[in-house]
Amino acid sequence: MWETLIDKDHEWFLYLNRLGTPAWDPFWLFLSDKWAAIPLYALLLFLVYRQLGWRRLLLFLVFIGLLITATDQLSGFFKYGVQRLRPCHEPEFEGVMRLVKKSCGGRFGYFSAHAANSFALASFFVVFWGGKRRLWAFPLILWALLVGYSRIYLGVHYPLDVLSGCFAGGMLGWLFARLYQKADLKLFS
Numbered sequence: 001m002w003e004t005l006i007d008k009d010h011e012w013f014l015y016l017n018r019l020g021t022p023a024w025d026p027f028w029l030f031l032s033d034k035w036a037a038i039p040l041y042a043l044l045l046f047l048v049y050r051q052l053g054w055r056r057l058l059l060f061l062v063f064i065g066l067l068i069t070a071t072d073q074l075s076g077f078f079k080y081g082v083q084r085l086r087p088c089h090e091p092e093f094e095g096v097m098r099l100v101k102k103s104c105g106g107r108f109g110y111f112s113a114h115a116a117n118s119f120a121l122a123s124f125f126v127v128f129w130g131g132k133r134r135l136w137a138f139p140l141i142l143w144a145l146l147v148g149y150s151r152i153y154l155g156v157h158y159p160l161d162v163l164s165g166c167f168a169g170g171m172l173g174w175l176f177a178r179l180y181q182k183a184d185l186k187l188f189s
Contacts, residue, residue, distance in 0.1 A: 110160075124174075
């Protein structure tokens with residue numbers, strides 16, 4: 001069963017990766033760039049500041065920092081624990097896949113830290129705002145999905161790497177948002 005899942009993952013990767021065209025490459029490279037999200041997150045932090053003020057924003061930022069650290073560390077743990085080669089390092093894909101980036105990245109790719117981090121932040125903000133700013137949920141989840149897909153498009157992750165990253169990031173985002181809410185209630189009530 002495991003081999004069948006891996007074979008399907010390879011098939012899905014090749015299908016999705018080959019959908020790309022040079023005209024769209026700059027768009028997906030931009031989406032995958034960690035600096036591309038700065039305006040979005042700056043806007044979100046501004047909204048949080050207006051809602052909470054400076055003191056509570058500082059606690060919020062501490063939890064965001066802890067969230068990103070935990071997500072990155074967990075991703076690294078899995079990458080080196082599982083040691084699944086990235087598709088761009090896989091000899092069987094040489095000449096049949098598109099590698100859009102100049103470099104492939106590290107040797108191992110399970111699971112995608114880009115997908116995990118973007119979903120962690122998206123789920124953190126969705127849980128934090130709950131029903132108050134429900135309109136932000138769709139664009140944040142869409143942004144995270146697009147970042148995840150960009151990793152397949154660029155040729156550096158398999159679909160299961162991305163889905164696993166989305167799941168791990170979503171769970172960590174939910175957990176850290178709940179921990180933040182408890183800490184905020186305890187310190188500022």
